[in-house]
Structure formats: structure tokens, C-alpha cells
Amino acid sequence: xxxxxxxxxxxxxxxxxxxxxxxxxxxxxxxxxxxxxxxxxxxxxxxxxxxx
Numbered sequence: 001x002x003x004x005x006x007x008x009x010x011x012x013x014x015x016x017x018x019x020x021x022x023x024x025x026x027x028x029x030x031x032x033x034x035x036x037x038x039x040x041x042x043x044x045x046x047x048x049x050x051x052x
Contacts (some may be wrong), residue, residue: 002044019047
């Protein structure tokens with residue numbers, strides 16, 4: 001499952017997910033909340049396909 005959180009600086013978003021028991025963190029800079037959520041959905045779909 002992917003989760004999204006705002007960085008402490010307030011400039012970027014942090015996308016966290018776990019794939020095959022490995023945690024991954026992706027920094028999304030200069031995006032609106034809607035754009036960051038869209039990226040979260042794309043990455044989650046890829047992670048779900050890896051788990052199959």
C-alpha cells in the first residue's frame with residue numbers, strides 16, 4: 001500500500017510504499033496535492049502488478 005505525506009519543508013511530497021517486504025521512498029517535488037495523489041495511484045498500480 002502506498003501512502004503520501006507532506007515534507008516538513010512544505011515544498012515536496014513523500015511517497016512511501018512497500019514491495020516484496022522492501023520499503024521504498026520517492027520524493028515528489030513541486031507538485032500539487034492532486035498531482036501527488038495521481039502519482040501515488042500510478043505507483044500503487046505498478047506495485048500491485050509486481051505482487052501478482
